[in-house]
Amino acid sequence: MSEATFELRQALRNLNLTEAAQVIEQTLMDAESKEWTCRQFLGQLLRHELNRREEKQLAKRYRWALLPEIKTLEEFRLEEQQSLSKRQLSQLRELLWLEQNYNLIFLGPPGVGKTHLAIGLAVEALKKGYI
Numbered sequence: 001m002s003e004a005t006f007e008l009r010q011a012l013r014n015l016n017l018t019e020a021a022q023v024i025e026q027t028l029m030d031a032e033s034k035e036w037t038c039r040q041f042l043g044q045l046l047r048h049e050l051n052r053r054e055e056k057q058l059a060k061r062y063r064w065a066l067l068p069e070i071k072t073l074e075e076f077r078l079e080e081q082q083s084l085s086k087r088q089l090s091q092l093r094e095l096l097w098l099e100q101n102y103n104l105i106f107l108g109p110p111g112v113g114k115t116h117l118a119i120g121l122a123v124e125a126l127k128k129g130y131i
Contacts (some may be wrong), residue, residue, distance in 0.1 A: 002027060019052035021043050061126045073120035076113060083108070084117075092117075093124055 001009075005025055012021035024045065028075075031041040062070070078089055097104060106114035106119075 015118060017049050023048055023126075029090040058126065058127075061131055064131060065122060065126060067119055067122060069119065070123060071119040072123055073117075076116055076120050081113060083112075089114045092121060095121075095125055095128060095130070098130060 005028065009024050009076055012018070012024060027045050027048070029035070030044070036044070037100065050086045073089070075092060076089075078084065078086060092104075102119075106117060
């Protein structure tokens with residue numbers, strides 16, 4: 001690693017851009033080999049930093065949520081449900097009920113997907129930044 005690259009890495013760390021600091025050398029090599037402009041290089045480096053921060057925040061929110069398991073709404077089999085329409089699921093997925101501080105109650109016999117639906121909505125909320 002050259003001294004200039006080392007100084008760049010240190011500067012990124014001092015600015016708390018630790019994820020960018022970890023990949024600066026590889027990103028520089030990519031920029032040279034692909035003949036990126038300064039704007040493309042900086043954009044790639046900052047996108048990496050932002051993506052990693054978002055991933056870490058989401059992982060932290062998952063830990064805080066203490067979900068028993070991870071289930072998504074994409075895995076939810078809507079065709080097996082007679083009491084929930086596609087439109088209703090879309091409305092729930094918008095999370096307006098959460099923004100308006102409404103509670104939801106899922107009623108039904110065992111095995112119809114109440115827990116899956118609740119966890120799926122929680123996962124959607126976590127992905128959108130709710131804690």
